[in-house]
Amino acid sequence: MPHILDPLPQDNENQICCCYVNSTSQMQIARITNVQNWYFERVVFPGQRLIFETPSYGFLEIHTGMMASSILSDKIPCQQLILLGEDEPSPFLMPQVSTQLEYANK
Template sequence: MAQILDPLPPKQSGKILCCYINATSKIQVARISNIPNWYFERVVFPGQRLVFETPRKGQLEIHTGMMASAILSDKIPCDRLMLDEPSTDEFDPDSSDGKDPFNTKPMLQLLNTKTEDTRKPLQVGSFASVD
């Protein structure tokens, strides 16, 4: 679910879509503080993926939570976290190969196509009493 609390400041050109994954076992706070007139701060739980939009010159700070504090553990230029955008050819239904890039697998798969009798007798184990 997208959560847009603070839209990008006006007059910002070159916005990009980015993704950060918290691959640690600790709660992290992701913050972009180098863009004037814009506040971006999100809590990222272990294993969680954060997808966000930012100006190209944004720099993501990762603060790792400890018991009563948080330590700045990384600074990542946002252009390194940019998601690859598909080219316009991939969306063109009249492209030369005629393949749909999104529907590469069949929607339904047959689970069991055997027609022979698969019934087998039930084998029951015996119990012995021990004195």
């Protein structure tokens, strides 16, 4: 995925593709600030999906607010936003599925 404005640092091998959805009715600013030598900031409108690449250790900060001010409303590890293919199982759903199967077998 090309980053036209500010490409990812080339020395990073563990890049992941992520997706964030603004499910609020307010405009948000999405930022990743913990990656050295890289600036990532995007406006995410209500209902919009933001797909991006980042180093696996990145944290997505979500800033919500009005015209002149914003508040840090969430800080999400990018590992939780990994975009998977159709045939890839989500590592976050695995424990829930096994728990449901245990109850179904009883």
